[in-house]
Amino acid sequence: MEQISKEQLALVSMNVILHAGNARDYVFQAVDKASNGDFDQADELMQKANDEIVTAHKAQTNTLQLEAEGIDIPYSPLFGHAQDTLMTVKSELNIMREIIKLYKRI
Numbered sequence: 001m002e003q004i005s006k007e008q009l010a011l012v013s014m015n016v017i018l019h020a021g022n023a024r025d026y027v028f029q030a031v032d033k034a035s036n037g038d039f040d041q042a043d044e045l046m047q048k049a050n051d052e053i054v055t056a057h058k059a060q061t062n063t064l065q066l067e068a069e070g071i072d073i074p075y076s077p078l079f080g081h082a083q084d085t086l087m088t089v090k091s092e093l094n095i096m097r098e099i100i101k102l103y104k105r106i
Contacts, residue, residue, distance in 0.1 A: 003072035016082035019056035034103040
């Protein structure tokens with residue numbers, strides 16, 4: 001059975017963590033801008049955050065697709081951490097999107 005190497009999986013994992021982390025930074029910058037009434041900048045930062053999430057999610061999904069195609073994916077705590085980070089940041093993005101809506105109403 002074909003298998004992805006631990007080195008390849010570590011690289012994918014770090015890519016997911018990097019892009020999810022970038023997204024988190026953009027999200028919190030966006031909320032800060034929104035709290036000061038700069039909604040155009042907040043929206044731009046949220047779009048950048050979303051773009052980073054999409055990049056991270058594609059890396060994760062491509063790896064999972066390999067497994068669906070029969071390529072063995074070795075167990076990796078780092079990949080598990082990357083997936084956890086991605087899902088947490090996606091949740092933060094969704095929550096902060098709602099908080100920005102509230103700031104716009106105020």
